[in-house]
Amino acid sequence: MHQEASIREPLILGEKSYGQITDDVMASVVGKANRSWWIAFGIAAVMAAWGIGCILYLLGTGIGTWGLNKTVGWAWDITNFVWWVGIGHAGTLISAVLLLFRQKWRMAINRSAEAMTIFAVMMAAVWPGIHMGRIWLAYFVFPLPNQFGSLWVNFNSPLLWDVFAISTYFSVSLVFWYIGLIPDFATIRDKVTKTVPKKIYSLLAFGWTGNAKAWNRFEEISLVLAGLATPLVFSVHSIVSMDFATSVIPGWHTTIFPPYFVSGAVFSGFAMVQTLLIIMRKVMNLESYITIKHIEYMNIVIIVTGSIVGVAYLTELFIAWYSGVEYEAYAFINRATGPYWWAYWSMMTCNVLSPQIFWFKKLRTNIGFTFFMSIVVNIGMWFERFVIIVTSLHRDYLPSSWTMFHPTFIDIGCFIGTIGIFFVLFLLFARFFPVLPLNELKTILKSSGEQYKNKPITEEH
Amino acid sequence: MKNDKVIYAMYDDDMTLLAGAKELVAKGVHIRDVFSPFPIHGLDPVIGIKQTRLAICAFIFGLVGLSLALSGMYYFMIVDWPMNIGGKPNDFFYQNLPAFVPISFEFTVLLAAHGMALTYFIRNWTLPGVTARNPYPETTNDRFVMEIHPSDSHISVDDLTEELKKTGTILIEER
Numbered sequence: 132m133h134q135e136a137s138i139r140e141p142l143i144l145g146e147k148s149y150g151q152i153t154d155d156v157m158a159s160v161v162g163k164a165n166r167s168w169w170i171a172f173g174i175a176a177v178m179a180a181w182g183i184g185c186i187l188y189l190l191g192t193g194i195g196t197w198g199l200n201k202t203v204g205w206a207w208d209i210t211n212f213v214w215w216v217g218i219g220h221a222g223t224l225i226s227a228v229l230l231l232f233r234q235k236w237r238m239a240i241n242r243s244a245e246a247m248t249i250f251a252v253m254m255a256a257v258w259p260g261i262h263m264g265r266i267w268l269a270y271f272v273f274p275l276p277n278q279f280g281s282l283w284v285n286f287n288s289p290l291l292w293d294v295f296a297i298s299t300y301f302s303v304s305l306v307f308w309y310i311g312l313i314p315d316f317a318t319i320r321d322k323v324t325k326t327v328p329k330k331i332y333s334l335l336a337f338g339w340t341g342n343a344k345a346w347n348r349f350e351e352i353s354l355v356l357a358g359l360a361t362p363l364v365f366s367v368h369s370i371v372s373m374d375f376a377t378s379v380i381p382g383w384h385t386t387i388f389p390p391y392f393v394s395g396a397v398f399s400g401f402a403m404v405q406t407l408l409i410i411m412r413k414v415m416n417l418e419s420y421i422t423i424k425h426i427e428y429m430n431i432v433i434i435v436t437g438s439i440v441g442v443a444y445l446t447e448l449f450i451a452w453y454s455g456v457e458y459e460a461y462a463f464i465n466r467a468t469g470p471y472w473w474a475y476w477s478m479m480t481c482n483v484l485s486p487q488i489f490w491f492k493k494l495r496t497n498i499g500f501t502f503f504m505s506i507v508v509n510i511g512m513w514f515e516r517f518v519i520i521v522t523s524l525h526r527d528y529l530p531s532s533w534t535m536f537h538p539t540f541i542d543i544g545c546f547i548g549t550i551g552i553f554f555v556l557f558l559l560f561a562r563f564f565p566v567l568p569l570n571e572l573k574t575i576l577k578s579s580g581e582q583y584k585n586k587p588i589t590e591e592h
Numbered sequence: 593m594k595n596d597k598v599i600y601a602m603y604d605d606d607m608t609l610l611a612g613a614k615e616l617v618a619k620g621v622h623i624r625d626v627f628s629p630f631p632i633h634g635l636d637p638v639i640g641i642k643q644t645r646l647a648i649c650a651f652i653f654g655l656v657g658l659s660l661a662l663s664g665m666y667y668f669m670i671v672d673w674p675m676n677i678g679g680k681p682n683d684f685f686y687q688n689l690p691a692f693v694p695i696s697f698e699f700t701v702l703l704a705a706h707g708m709a710l711t712y713f714i715r716n717w718t719l720p721g722v723t724a725r726n727p728y729p730e731t732t733n734d735r736f737v738m739e740i741h742p743s744d745s746h747i748s749v750d751d752l753t754e755e756l757k758k759t760g761t762i763l764i765e766e767r
Contacts, residue, residue, distance in 0.1 A: 295702075
């Protein structure tokens with residue numbers, strides 16, 4: 132059996148058995164939802180309903196209902212798109228990259244992080260969809276034979292690369308997540324007693340039996356899908372960044388964008404995982420599985436990626452000056468001192484300065500502070516995308532075209548709506564799905580469980 | 593097959609089952625299958641399960657994806673309707689190739705992942721609506737079960753039961 136150094140902190144606290152792990156995770160599936168779940172669900176549902184209303188109004192009337200104008204042609208729509216895609220990076224990073232690096236602490240968080248990824252990518256996909264205006268023509272993004280002669284989509288365009296990148300990322304993440312879920316659905320199927328839930332979980336479990344050959348294939352497919360998903364994690368946000376980097380707009384035309392966007396995405400993704408899991412572990416009594424150590428590990432990832440983002444911001448500033456290109460230099464001076472200075476400095480404070488506080492161990496192991504910081508980072512990363520998009524566009528080459536962007540209530544409503552839909556989906560997931568990967572946690576119980584880790588020491592001495 | 597009895601031996605620990613399986617196999621007992629709530633590492637070579645070839649299948653699907661993407665883009669962008677984009681060279685496929693790298697990569701991954709997943713579902717026969725065949729519902733929670741057909745290894749049921757009792761099972765059942 133795999134042995135782990137005894138000085139390494141246990142990942143599963145308390146006296147747990149295989150059966151106990153199942154019971155702890157199934158408590159939410161079998162039991163009734165508590166009042167806090169219903170309150171959260173109610174608020175999220177209202178936000179979602181408002182957002183859907185705004186989106187329908189937008190689709191019926193046209194994107195003129197957003198605050199866009201001739202100069203600022205992209206604003207909150209693409210900001211929200213990039214923000215959501217970025218958030219959607221943590222899940223697959225946790226379940227794929229950390230699997231390849233054999234980081235066992237990922238096991239307690241990967242299921243819910245991956246769910247968050249899938250829902251976040253769905254919310255991201257809403258934005259390019261609705262900003263087309265005529266969403267019923269969205270099939271035009273695919274290279275379909277059509278009645279206009281040989282009119283194909285442009286394979287040289289990063290916008291088309293994005294279509295392929297996002298749809299591949301979404302569908303592969305979904306399959307990866309579901310393959311991991313099947314054995315756990317089977318556990319619930321064999322454990323529940325009521326007829327209707329048993330039928331539903333039987334359907335979801337795809338007839339999983341858990342025989343030796345199936346597990347052999349399961350481990351192989353997990354490893355290979357992790358190997359395939361790892362470059363995918365890095366490619367998706369690189370390609371999103373190319374939407375900007377391959378253009379010739381000062382402030383966008385930057386070769387540093389791909390790595391800078393990827394680290395920003397991981398940074399914001401982990402912040403969102405913290406926001407969700409700190410609440411979930413408390414409400415669902417999962418403190419033995421999602422421990423302070425897990426939160427600390429995630430905060431360390433936040434320091435690392437936040438610092439990469441900080442270095443990228445400063446490099447960008449330096450190069451804007453060093454290149455000697457006056458348009459480029461103006462774009463950056465304007466960001467820091469122009470009419471959008473407040474957005475720029477909010478971004479700098481939230482993303483560059485604030486994560487450095489996590490160097491203090493007391494603070495990065497403090498749950499309340501971590502929760503607060505996760506919100507700060509999410510706000511900061513939203514401002515990053517807003518700054519990149521709007522401040523680069525609003526000063527056109529001709530001063531006569533200079534404008535500002537003012538969001539309308541439809542802009543705000545659509546954004547709030549995607550947050551609402553996201554939380555509705557996540558709350559349903561937390562209520563009805565196994566939120567911890569049972570089959571994976573059971574494999575590390577003996578090597579990383581608290582009561583097993585302490586045993587050899589007492590026996591040997 | 594006539595009179596093919598099946599013996600199920602249940603364990604409450606994966607390591608006990610693994611040790612027991614090693615002993616039984618050493619005595620010439622063939623273990624037909626093992627049902628467990630999670631993969632038991634080191635069990636497959638003991639009971640004679642070969643490493644799956646799913647990874648090879650993913651590689652082949654990936655190659656199919658790569659060639660489909662490249663030939664598709666060659667047809668759309670070079671043969672059927674070459675586009676003049678800022679005067680960039682696109683007379684030949686290789687000139688335009690750098691711009692085709694992202695989609696070639698994405699499509700390779702798309703087909704490799706989904707092709708592999710589909711093969712996995714079909715080979716395991718885990719599909720919507722399939723009924724599970726695990727002999728005890730506890731095997732998806734915290735019990736580990738061996739399935740032995742005495743006829744496989746020419747051993748009498750009584751002898752087998754004796755051998756199984758020595759390995760620390762918590763339940764032996766004949767079906």
